Amino acid sequence: MGKRPTRDDVAREAGTSTAVVSYVINEGPRPVSEETKQKVLAAIHKTGYMPNGIAKSLANGSSDTYALLVTDMANPFLAQMAQALEHELFSRNKTLLVGDSNDDPARQLELLEAFQRQQVSGLVWYGVDQPLPLNAIDSYPGTVVLINQPAGSPAGQQAGRRIRVEVNEYAEAQMATEHLISHGYQHLAMISGPKERLNSRERIRGWKAALRQADMEAGALISAPYTRQGGYDAALQIGEETDAVFVSNELQAMGFLAGLAASGRRAPDDVAVVAMNRTPAASYLVPSLTAVQLPHAQMAKRIAEVLIGNIVDVEDGGNTVDTGSRHGAKPAGAGVRLEPGKNSDDLECIGVNHTLVIGHSCGCTGR
Amino acid sequence: MGKRPTRDDVAREAGTSTAVVSYVINEGPRPVSEETKQKVLAAIHKTGYMPNGIAKSLANGSSDTYALLVTDMANPFLAQMAQALEHELFSRNKTLLVGDSNDDPARQLELLEAFQRQQVSGLVWYGVDQPLPLNAIDSYPGTVVLINQPAGSPAGQQAGRRIRVEVNEYAEAQMATEHLISHGYQHLAMISGPKERLNSRERIRGWKAALRQADMEAGALISAPYTRQGGYDAALQIGEETDAVFVSNELQAMGFLAGLAASGRRAPDDVAVVAMNRTPAASYLVPSLTAVQLPHAQMAKRIAEVLIGNIVDVEDGGNTVDTGSRHGAKPAGAGVRLEPGKNSDDLECIGVNHTLVIGHSCGCTGR
CATH class of the missing domain: 3.40.50.2300 (Response regulator)
Structure with missing residues (x-):
C-alpha cells in the first residue's frame, strides 16, 4: 500500500498544493479555477492516484462488493443463507452487502436500483414475486444469481450473466x-x-x-x-x-x-x-x-464461485452469445442444478443434496 | 434520472465514440491514446458525467451507504436489529451494508477495513470484544455508533464522531x-x-x-x-x-x-x-x-438519526472539540442513553425503554 500514489504526488505533478487537489476531488469547500481543475485531473490520471476502494471500483467498472437481496433478514433460513454466502465471499476477500425487501415488491425494486448505483460486481436475488421482474435488472452488467426462481421460468438474456439456482422444491x-x-x-x-x-x-x-x-x-x-x-x-x-x-x-x-x-x-x-x-x-x-x-454451505460456495467467475460443474442451459462478461465464463442461461437425493445416504455421491434431518416431531425415536 | 449526462454526452463533448469513452472509464479492453484520454477526462469533468453512485461517492468523499457489523447474522436478536436499522436507513434513501464477524476478532478487523475501503458514511458496530479495539477505526472519518459497549468504557476522541448506545444491561x-x-x-x-x-x-x-x-x-x-x-x-x-x-x-x-x-x-x-x-x-x-x-424500532430510529446527523435528544457526554464532522452535529463522546423503566407502564413517559413481555414460562397465566 505504501507504494500507491498519494495526494501529495498528484499535487507535485499538477504544480499545486495538496489542499487544492482535495478541493478538486471533494468539489469544495474552496473553489478552484477551471484551468487548475484540468491540471489536477490530468495529474490524477497520470499518477494513477486512487483515493480508495471506491475510486478503484470506478476505474474498473466493478467493485469487490457483492449484493444479496432477500425478502426477510429475520427469517432464520434466509439469515443462515446470508451468513453462509458472506462467509464464502469473505474468504475470497469480497464484501457482501445484504438488503432486505421486507417482502415488498416496490421496496425490492428500489433496493435493486441502489445496488446498481453502488455498481456491485454481482447480485444474488432471493425474490418476492415469482417469476421475478427481471426487466428491473435489464441494464445491470454484472452476474445475477437467482434463487427461489422455479424451473422453467425465464432467466433472461440481457446485458449480464444470469445464473439460476434451481432448488427442486x-x-x-x-x-x-x-x-x-x-x-x-x-x-x-x-x-x-x-x-x-x-x-x-x-x-x-x-x-x-x-x-x-x-x-x-x-x-x-x-x-x-x-x-x-x-x-x-x-x-x-x-x-x-x-x-x-x-x-x-x-x-x-x-x-x-x-x-x-x-x-x-x-x-x-x-x-x-x-x-x-x-x-x-x-x-x-x-x-x-x-x-x-x-445444503446451505455448499449452495453458498457454488454461488460465490459463480459470482466471482470461478465456475465449477455448471450445466449449460443457454446459448453461447457473447454477453460481454468480464469473467470469460459461461453466458446467460447457465443453471446450477441442485437435486435432492432419495435419502440422506445419497448425500456423498450426489454432492449437493437435500437431507431429511430426523427430530422427534415425526414420530421417529432418534434425534 | 433522465436529465443526468450519459456516456453519449461525454462522447459528443470529447469528439469521440461512446465506445472510446467506455474504454477510458473501464481502462480497456481496447487501448486509447494519451491525447484522447485527456479529452475524455476533460469531457467527463465538463459534462459532470457520473457513471453511478460510486462516482458520486468519490466526488463527495462519502456515500449513501452505511455499514452494520454484527457478531452473528443468524442470531435472531441481531437479525432483527439489522432489519430495523435497514428499514430506518431505507426510508431515508440510504443503503445498509451488513457484515458478519462470526464472533471472530480477526475477521471483525478485516470487515472494518473493508468498510473503510468502501468509504461508508457511517458504521454501527456490535462488537466481539469488550472493550472494543477502537484503534482499528482511529483513521475512519465517519460517524461510528457503538452498541454492546458497556457504560464507562472509552468512546474515543479520534477523527470521526463516536456515539455509544448505552443499553442498561x-x-x-x-x-x-x-x-x-x-x-x-x-x-x-x-x-x-x-x-x-x-x-x-x-x-x-x-x-x-x-x-x-x-x-x-x-x-x-x-x-x-x-x-x-x-x-x-x-x-x-x-x-x-x-x-x-x-x-x-x-x-x-x-x-x-x-x-x-x-x-x-x-x-x-x-x-x-x-x-x-x-x-x-x-x-x-x-x-x-x-x-x-x-425497543428495536426506536433504537434503530435513533441510530439512523445519529448516523445521518439529525440528532434528537442526545446527552452530551464529551467535550466540544471540533472533530471535523461534516454534519455539524455534536462531537465525539456524545451518548444516546437508553434507560429501562421500572415496569412496562413507564414506557410512554420515558420514551425509550425496556419492556418485560409476559409469556407462560415464568408462571404467569397471561400470554
Whole structure:
C-alpha cells in the first residue's frame, strides 16, 4: 500500500498544493479555477492516484462488493443463507452487502436500483414475486444469481450473466411427505404458503405426488403466510382426523407446534409434523422438528464461485452469445442444478443434496 | 434520472465514440491514446458525467451507504436489529451494508477495513470484544455508533464522531430477576454468558442486585456460550432445588427450554424461566417465553438519526472539540442513553425503554 500514489504526488505533478487537489476531488469547500481543475485531473490520471476502494471500483467498472437481496433478514433460513454466502465471499476477500425487501415488491425494486448505483460486481436475488421482474435488472452488467426462481421460468438474456439456482422444491416436498407415509400415518394434511406463489405450488405438487404414489387421498390443504403466526393459526384449523402434517416452511412449523400445544394436542402423538427448509433451530424446538434441509454451505460456495467467475460443474442451459462478461465464463442461461437425493445416504455421491434431518416431531425415536 | 449526462454526452463533448469513452472509464479492453484520454477526462469533468453512485461517492468523499457489523447474522436478536436499522436507513434513501464477524476478532478487523475501503458514511458496530479495539477505526472519518459497549468504557476522541448506545444491561437483568422474585420463587439460578465478557458481568450484577434487594441468596450461576446449545447444556446442570432461572440471552433460553424438556422437567411447573433480549420468536416457544425486550424500532430510529446527523435528544457526554464532522452535529463522546423503566407502564413517559413481555414460562397465566 505504501507504494500507491498519494495526494501529495498528484499535487507535485499538477504544480499545486495538496489542499487544492482535495478541493478538486471533494468539489469544495474552496473553489478552484477551471484551468487548475484540468491540471489536477490530468495529474490524477497520470499518477494513477486512487483515493480508495471506491475510486478503484470506478476505474474498473466493478467493485469487490457483492449484493444479496432477500425478502426477510429475520427469517432464520434466509439469515443462515446470508451468513453462509458472506462467509464464502469473505474468504475470497469480497464484501457482501445484504438488503432486505421486507417482502415488498416496490421496496425490492428500489433496493435493486441502489445496488446498481453502488455498481456491485454481482447480485444474488432471493425474490418476492415469482417469476421475478427481471426487466428491473435489464441494464445491470454484472452476474445475477437467482434463487427461489422455479424451473422453467425465464432467466433472461440481457446485458449480464444470469445464473439460476434451481432448488427442486417438488422433490423436497415429496421426500418430506414420503417420510410421514413410511410411518404409517393415514390422514396427511399440508400447510402450504400463499397459493399464488410458484414455490407454494411446487411444494403442493410434491405433497400430492407422494400421496398419489402411495395410493392415498390428500387430506386438508391449508394455505397460510410463511410466518410463525401463519403456522400457529393453521394448527387451530387442522381437523380431528388429521394424524400427520407436512408444513412447507420452518417458521410456519415453529408456529404450528405452538398452535398444536395451545389447542391441547401433542406432536407426534396426536399429530406428526415434518417441515421444509430446516435451520439449526429445529433441533431445539419441543419436540425437536423433523425437516428437510438444504445444503446451505455448499449452495453458498457454488454461488460465490459463480459470482466471482470461478465456475465449477455448471450445466449449460443457454446459448453461447457473447454477453460481454468480464469473467470469460459461461453466458446467460447457465443453471446450477441442485437435486435432492432419495435419502440422506445419497448425500456423498450426489454432492449437493437435500437431507431429511430426523427430530422427534415425526414420530421417529432418534434425534 | 433522465436529465443526468450519459456516456453519449461525454462522447459528443470529447469528439469521440461512446465506445472510446467506455474504454477510458473501464481502462480497456481496447487501448486509447494519451491525447484522447485527456479529452475524455476533460469531457467527463465538463459534462459532470457520473457513471453511478460510486462516482458520486468519490466526488463527495462519502456515500449513501452505511455499514452494520454484527457478531452473528443468524442470531435472531441481531437479525432483527439489522432489519430495523435497514428499514430506518431505507426510508431515508440510504443503503445498509451488513457484515458478519462470526464472533471472530480477526475477521471483525478485516470487515472494518473493508468498510473503510468502501468509504461508508457511517458504521454501527456490535462488537466481539469488550472493550472494543477502537484503534482499528482511529483513521475512519465517519460517524461510528457503538452498541454492546458497556457504560464507562472509552468512546474515543479520534477523527470521526463516536456515539455509544448505552443499553442498561444491569437494569434489564434486575427487571427480569425481580419478576421471578415477585412470583414467590425461592431458589433462583442464572445462566450467564461467558464471564470474560463485560455484558455478561453486567447481567450477573443485575441478577445479584435484585436478589440482594429481596434479601435472598443467589442460586447456581452457570456460565455458557450465547447459543442454543449453551442453554441446552446448562439445563442439564441445573440442580433439583432450583425453581426459577434467569437466562441472559434468548437463544440460550430456547436451548434451555429444550434441555429442560429432554431432562423430563417442565417450565414453569418445575422450573420457571425469564430471559433477556427477546425477539418475536419468544411467543411461539412451548411454553411461550417471558423475556425483557429492547425497543428495536426506536433504537434503530435513533441510530439512523445519529448516523445521518439529525440528532434528537442526545446527552452530551464529551467535550466540544471540533472533530471535523461534516454534519455539524455534536462531537465525539456524545451518548444516546437508553434507560429501562421500572415496569412496562413507564414506557410512554420515558420514551425509550425496556419492556418485560409476559409469556407462560415464568408462571404467569397471561400470554
